[in-house]
Amino acid sequence: MVYKRRVPRFLSSRPDSRLIPLPWELPLAEWPTDYLVALPRGISRHVVRFIKVGNSVYAAKEVIESLAIHEYRTLTDLHRTDTPAVEPLAVVTGRVGLDGEPLDPVLITRHLQFSLPYRSLFAQGVRPETVGRLLDAMVVLLARLHLVGFLWGDVSLSNILFRRDANEFAAYLVDAETAEMHETLTDGQREHDLTIAITNLYGEFSDLEAGRMLDESLDPLKLVESIITRYRELWAELTGAEEFSEQEVFRIENRVRRLNALGFDVAELSIETSPDGSSIRIQPKVVDAGHHTRRLLRLTGLDVEEHQARRLLNDLDTFRVRTSQGSVDEPVVAHQWLTECFQPVVTAVPPELRGKREAAQIYHEVLDYRWYASQRENREVPLLEATWGYIADVLRALPDEDLTDATRVGGDERQLANPYDPSQGFVDDEGPMPEDPWETAEDDEPASPPGFLDIDALRARKR
Amino acid sequence: MATVSFKDASRVYPGADHPAVDKLNLEIGDGEFMVLVGPSGCGKSTSLRMLAGLEEVNSGKIFIGDRDVTDLPPKDRDIAMVFQNYALYPHMTVADNMGFALKMAGVAKAERDARVMEAAHLLGLESFLARKPKALSGGQRQRVAMGRAIVRQPQVFLMDEPLSNLDAKLRVSTRTQIAALQTRLGVTTVYVTHDQVEAMTMGDRVAVMKDGILQQVDSPLTLYDKPANLFVAGFIGSPAMNLISGEITDGGVLVGDYVVPVPRETLAKAGEEKSLVLGIRPENFKLATEGIGLDVDVVEETGADAYVYGTLAGLDVDAKLSAQQIVARVSARTPPQRGTTVKLNAVDPASIHVFSDKTQERLSA
Numbered sequence: 001m002v003y004k005r006r007v008p009r010f011l012s013s014r015p016d017s018r019l020i021p022l023p024w025e026l027p028l029a030e031w032p033t034d035y036l037v038a039l040p041r042g043i044s045r046h047v048v049r050f051i052k053v054g055n056s057v058y059a060a061k062e063v064i065e066s067l068a069i070h071e072y073r074t075l076t077d078l079h080r081t082d083t084p085a086v087e088p089l090a091v092v093t094g095r096v097g098l099d100g101e102p103l104d105p106v107l108i109t110r111h112l113q114f115s116l117p118y119r120s121l122f123a124q125g126v127r128p129e130t131v132g133r134l135l136d137a138m139v140v141l142l143a144r145l146h147l148v149g150f151l152w153g154d155v156s157l158s159n160i161l162f163r164r165d166a167n168e169f170a171a172y173l174v175d176a177e178t179a180e181m182h183e184t185l186t187d188g189q190r191e192h193d194l195t196i197a198i199t200n201l202y203g204e205f206s207d208l209e210a211g212r213m214l215d216e217s218l219d220p221l222k223l224v225e226s227i228i229t230r231y232r233e234l235w236a237e238l239t240g241a242e243e244f245s246e247q248e249v250f251r252i253e254n255r256v257r258r259l260n261a262l263g264f265d266v267a268e269l270s271i272e273t274s275p276d277g278s279s280i281r282i283q284p285k286v287v288d289a290g291h292h293t294r295r296l297l298r299l300t301g302l303d304v305e306e307h308q309a310r311r312l313l314n315d316l317d318t319f320r321v322r323t324s325q326g327s328v329d330e331p332v333v334a335h336q337w338l339t340e341c342f343q344p345v346v347t348a349v350p351p352e353l354r355g356k357r358e359a360a361q362i363y364h365e366v367l368d369y370r371w372y373a374s375q376r377e378n379r380e381v382p383l384l385e386a387t388w389g390y391i392a393d394v395l396r397a398l399p400d401e402d403l404t405d406a407t408r409v410g411g412d413e414r415q416l417a418n419p420y421d422p423s424q425g426f427v428d429d430e431g432p433m434p435e436d437p438w439e440t441a442e443d444d445e446p447a448s449p450p451g452f453l454d455i456d457a458l459r460a461r462k463r
Numbered sequence: 464m465a466t467v468s469f470k471d472a473s474r475v476y477p478g479a480d481h482p483a484v485d486k487l488n489l490e491i492g493d494g495e496f497m498v499l500v501g502p503s504g505c506g507k508s509t510s511l512r513m514l515a516g517l518e519e520v521n522s523g524k525i526f527i528g529d530r531d532v533t534d535l536p537p538k539d540r541d542i543a544m545v546f547q548n549y550a551l552y553p554h555m556t557v558a559d560n561m562g563f564a565l566k567m568a569g570v571a572k573a574e575r576d577a578r579v580m581e582a583a584h585l586l587g588l589e590s591f592l593a594r595k596p597k598a599l600s601g602g603q604r605q606r607v608a609m610g611r612a613i614v615r616q617p618q619v620f621l622m623d624e625p626l627s628n629l630d631a632k633l634r635v636s637t638r639t640q641i642a643a644l645q646t647r648l649g650v651t652t653v654y655v656t657h658d659q660v661e662a663m664t665m666g667d668r669v670a671v672m673k674d675g676i677l678q679q680v681d682s683p684l685t686l687y688d689k690p691a692n693l694f695v696a697g698f699i700g701s702p703a704m705n706l707i708s709g710e711i712t713d714g715g716v717l718v719g720d721y722v723v724p725v726p727r728e729t730l731a732k733a734g735e736e737k738s739l740v741l742g743i744r745p746e747n748f749k750l751a752t753e754g755i756g757l758d759v760d761v762v763e764e765t766g767a768d769a770y771v772y773g774t775l776a777g778l779d780v781d782a783k784l785s786a787q788q789i790v791a792r793v794s795a796r797t798p799p800q801r802g803t804t805v806k807l808n809a810v811d812p813a814s815i816h817v818f819s820d821k822t823q824e825r826l827s828a
Contacts, residue, residue, distance in 0.1 A: 043550055045604070045628070067628055104630065158550060177628060183478060188518040195517070195537060200550070202567045203560075207552035210559065221567060417597055422553070433598055434590035438606070438640070453660045453701045455687060455746070 011072065012090035018053045019108070024095045027103060028062040029421075038419040039111070040120035042158030042174070049420055050111060057111040058089060059174075065093055067177050068105040074150075074176040075109065081148045082290070084141060085173040086112055086161070112172055114358045114401050115161035118204070119422065122213040124399070131218060132226075133168050139230045140263070141171035142193065143238060144289050151189050153178030156200035164357070164401075165305035166364045194231060198224040237262065241283035246273075252282055259284065263306040265291045299334035302342070304360035311364045315341065341383060348387045353395050355402035366390045465541075465618040465651055467491040467514065471523035472533075474509050483509045485675040486523065494649040496642065498666030500656055501698070506675040507655045508623055514653060515621050516540050527618060543617035545625050551596040551604055558583070558592040561610040568615075575614075582613040585647060601633050602640075609644065620645070620652040626661065638665055659699050663687070671695050689816075693823040696742045696816060702770070702790045704742045707755070708820065716741055716817075718755050719777055723809075725827075729817050732826040739826070742816035745770065747809055748791035750799065754808030757789055762798050769798035776804045 008024045023031060028047045037050040037057055047062040063071070068091045075088035086109040095103035118134065126134075138160060145152060152159075152173070159175035182189070205220035214220070237258060244251050256266050268286035273279070292309035296302055304312065319337045320326065345366050346359045357365065370386035381389075416422055468491070474484040484506040491497045499507035512518035514525055516537035524533045532540050551560050562579040570578075583589045586606045591599070596607065612620060625641070626634045642665045645652050656662055662669045663683040670680040671694070679691040690696035696704050709716035715724040716739050723741055733739055756776025763770045771793055774786040791807050799805045809815050817827035 043553065045550060064628065064630060156550065183476075186476065186519060188512060188516070191537065192512065192515075192517040195544075199564055199567070203550070203552055203555075203563050206559070206563050206566070207554045210552070211554035224567070436587060436591075436600075436603065438587040439600065439602060453663055453699075455700070458663060458683060458687075 008092050008096075009094040010090050010092055011069065013076070014089065016053065016056075016089065018056075019090060019092070022051065022053070024092055024106070025098055025103075027097065028060060028106060033420070036420050040123075041117045041422060042119060042156075042160075043422055044158070044175075047421070051108075059086070059109045059111055061107045061109075062104050063107055063177070065105045068093070068107040071107055071176045071179075074179050074181060077181050078145075078148075078150065078173065078176070083144055083148055083150070083173070084170065085176070086110065109174075112161050112163070112174075114361075115163050115172065116401065117161060118157040121162065122208050126213075126215070128215045128217050131215070131223065134162060134171075135223065135227055136230060137162060137165075137169040137171040139227060139234055140289070141173060142197065142231060143234050145173065146185050146190050146193070146235070147238065147287065147289075149182040149184050151180045151182060151185055152176075152193050153180065153196065154200070155193050155197035157204045158200075163305060164361045166307035166311045166361070168307040170305040170307070190235075194228060197227060201227060234262070238264065238287050239284060241281055243279055243281045245279055246277060249280065252280075255282060255284070259287060260291050263291050263293075263310075264289055265294070299331055300338050300342070302338075302360065304358075308360040308364055311367065312342070312360065315363075315367060344384060345387045348384060349391060349395070353391065355400045356395055356398045357401060362390075362395070365394065369394060465528035466493050466526075467497075467619055467651060467653065468526040469510070469514070469523070470526070472510075472513060472520050472525055473522045474506075474513055474518055475521050482506075482521075482675050484513065487677055489670055489677060489680060491651060491653065492667075494651055496645050496652045496654065496665065496667045498654045498656060498662040498669045499672060500659055500662035500669055501672035501678075503657060504674075505672040507657075507672050509675075510672070511621055511623055511653060511655045514540075514619075515542060515544055541618040543612040543615045543620055545609065545612040545620060545622040551599070551607060553595060553597060555595070556592065557588060557594055557596055557599075557607055560596055560607055562614055564611060565614055578614040578616065579610070582610040585613065585644065586610050601629070602636060605629070605633070605637050606640070609641070613644075613648065618651065620650055622652065622654045624656055625654075626656075634661075641665065660701060663699065669699075671698060673698075689825070690742070691825050693740060693742075693818045696818065696825075700744060702745050704744050704816070705748075705789050705791075706787075706818075707741045707743070707775075707789070708738055709741060710738050711736065719775055721753065721755050721806075723755065723815065724812060725815070725817055726812075729827045733819060736819060736821055738820050740818040740820055742818060743809055743814065745790040745792040747811070747814035748793070748807045749810050750791075750793055750797070751806050751808035754806040755789075756804055757791070757807050758783070758804050759799050759801050760788075762801055764795050764798060767795055768792050769795040771799060771805070773805075 007020070010019065022035065028049050031049060031051070035051050037052050039050045039057070041048065044061070049060050051058050051060050072088045072091045075085055078085040079087060089108045089110055091105055091107050093105040095105065097103050121134070138157070141160065142152070142155060154175060154177065159173065161172045161174050162169045163172065202220050202224045205214060205223055208214040209220060242251065242255060252271065256269070259266055264287045266284050267288050268284070270283045270285050272281045290306060292313055293304065293306050296304065296309040296313055299316070302312065316334060316337045319341060320333045323336070325333050342363055345363050349362060366383070366387050369390040370381050370383065373381040373386055373389060469487040469489040472484065472487045473482050475482045487510055499510055501507050509518055513520050516532065516535060520533050524531055526532065527540060527542070555563070558579050561582060562575045565575045565578065579592070580589070583592050586609065588603070588606060588610065591603070596604065599607070626637055629637060638661055654665060663686070666683060668680055668682055669686055671678045671686065673694050679686060679695045686695060686699050690699060693706065697706055707718055709718040709723065711730060711733060712722055715722040718741070725739070757771070757773040758776050759771055759773045761772040763772070769792070771791045772788055774783050774789060778786055815827065816825065818824065819826055
C-alpha cells in the first residue's frame, strides 16, 4: 500500500511555513534525531523535544488537544500583558500516525535564548547565594503573574526558565497547562499557588540534594520557607495599604521610590485623606513591572532585563557626569553613550564568542571586570581595554549559554538515559523491572472508550 | 475519617454580579466518594477550594466531621489535595518520591517509612520502592502520585480533575484504579470533574452543579433514571437524552401528529402551562407502528445495536436545518434505512420523563 501523507492543521497567529514538512505523522518521541536539539530542560510529564527549524529552535510538547489550545491561548494572554513567559507559536492538530491512528496535538513555543533551566544551573555548581537569587526571581515572577490575575496551579522550578540579569536572574514561565486567567485573584487563590509552590520546590530541592547538586549548607525546608516570606513581603509592598499622619506626606514619595527600586512603576496610586485631614492612606492600585527596562528602552532602544537595565542606566549616568553634560537633554547623552560605550564593547566581542552571553550581560560583566581591574592597578582602566581583558580572561572560558549542550545535565557523572528527554532519568544499572500486578491485570480488561457512558455496565455493577 | 457538610456555603468573587457558589447545601457521608460535576464555571472547583480553605466562604459554614472549618487555614483542615501534576524526581527513589511531603511536614523517619510501605502495598508498588522512577510507565507514575496523597492519611481527599492531562487510554484505566483504591481506603473523597462519564462511573453519589447552584445530588443511577430538571436530564448520559417539546392536549403531549400519552396526574402538575418537554433516552425508544415520526438521516451500527439519528418528521427544509437531532438506539437486526421515515415509541411509558417548560423542573414521578 502506498502511504499518503496527511497534512495536519496549524493553529497559529504567526504561521511559520517551515513547520509544515516536519514528520508530524510520527509520535514526537520517535522523531529522528536530525530534527532534534539536545538542550537542557526541566522534567516534564509529557513528551517534550527541542526541534530545529532552519536557524530557529522551538520547543514542542505533545499534549491532548484541549490542553494544547488552552495553553496556547493562556501564553498568548501573558504575552499581551507583557509578563515574562515563553512565546507560543502554534498548535499542530489533526495529526494521524502511519497506522492511521490519531496522534495528540503538539504545542510549539519559541525557545527562549540564553535561558537556563534550574537543573543545568545546579549541574554547573551553584553557590548558596545564587540559590537565593533564583528564588527571588521566582518570587518576582509569581507576584507579577498574580498581579495580572494569573492563577498558575503548578508553580515549580521545572516550569521556569532563568536568564542572567546582571548579578541577579530573571524568571520566565514555561508551562501554563494548569493555569487560569482571572480578572483579579483572591487571597485564597494566591495561597493555593503558594501551597503548590512550596510542595513542588521542596520536592525539587530534595531531588537536587539526592543528586548531590545542592550545597550542603542549604536545607530544602529553610529554602521553601524563605519563598513564603519573600513572596509575602513583596506582595505587601506591591499592594498593601499604608496609613500615616499629614506631617508624613513624604512617605508617598518613599513608597514610589521603594517600588521603583524593586523594578515596578506605579501606574495608579489611591490616596485618601481622612475627613478631618489628619491622616492619609495610600495604596498602589496598578503597578507595572519593568521600571528600568522601560526607561532604558525609551532612551536607547535597548530591550534588556530589569537588573541589566538598572546597571546600564547607572553607567549612562556616570557617563553623563564624566563628560560634564549635566545640562544636556538625556536622550542626546543616551545616544552618545550608546555609540561611544555600549556598541564598541559589544562589537569588540568576536562573533564565535557571542553565543556565550547576551550583549547586555556582557556589557554588565565588562563593567564589573573594569572595576576590579581599576582597583587592582590603581588607575582608571579604559572601557575597551577592559573589554579585551574580559574577553581573554573570562568570556573565552565560559560555557555557551545560547544553546547549551545537554550532555552536562545531570551534574554528577551520570549520563542521561535519553539526551533529548531528562524525564527518563539516567543510565544506571537497576536490573530488570519487577512485575507489576496492576499492569498485567489491566491488559485483560477491555475498557470502554472515554466519552461514552455504558449505562448497562453501570447498572450491572451497582446491582 | 469524617463527614463533610456544606451549610448554605456561598462564595462571591469581588466584582461579580452573581455568586460563584450560591448557598450550597451538601452532606457527604463518612467514606463516601462524592463527585462534583458540571460545565465550566458551574462552581464545582470553587466549592472544592472552599472546602480546602483556598477560597474564602462569604456566608454559610463548612464542617469536616463535627469541626467547623470555615475559617481554618488549609493546613489545619486535615485534608489532602491530589493535583493533576505528578512530576517524579529522577534522583529520588520511588519511596522518597512518595514520602517527601511527610518529611517536609516533620514526620519522623520510622513513621514515614511505615506509611510509605503501607501505601505501596495498596498500590502494588512494593517491589518498586527502592528504584528510581525513570522506567516507570504512565500508569505507575500516576500511582506514585496517588501514593503521595495516601501517605498523608488525611480525613478527606480532594481531587480536582486529576485525570484531565492524561491520554484517553490512561484516563480510563486510572479512573477505575482511583475508584477501587478509594473503596479499599474508605477515606471520604470529594472529586471534581467536568466529565459526566467520569462522574457516573466513579462516584457513590454525584452532585450536579450549574451556575453556582446545586441542581441534584443522587446516586449515578438515580440521576440517570430520575433527573430532577431539564439541565440534569440533558447533562447526564451519552448519547444525551432526547428533549422534545410539545403542546399539552387531552391525555398527553402532542409531538408532530402523535399524542404521546402522559399520565393525568403528571399533566395536572403543569398548571396553566401550554407546553411541556418530554425526555426520552435513546435506549428507551423502539420502532413501532405508531408513534413520533422521525426522518432518518444517519444509521450507525455498533455491534448488537444501531443508533438512528434524525429529525422530527414533517418539517420543511428550513426547519430541518435548525431542528434538534433525535437519537434512538434500536436493534441492529432490523435497522431502518437512511432517508426513510419511521415511528418511534417508548419501550415503557414509565421511561418518558416529563419536565415543565417554564420551571424546567421534573413533573413525572
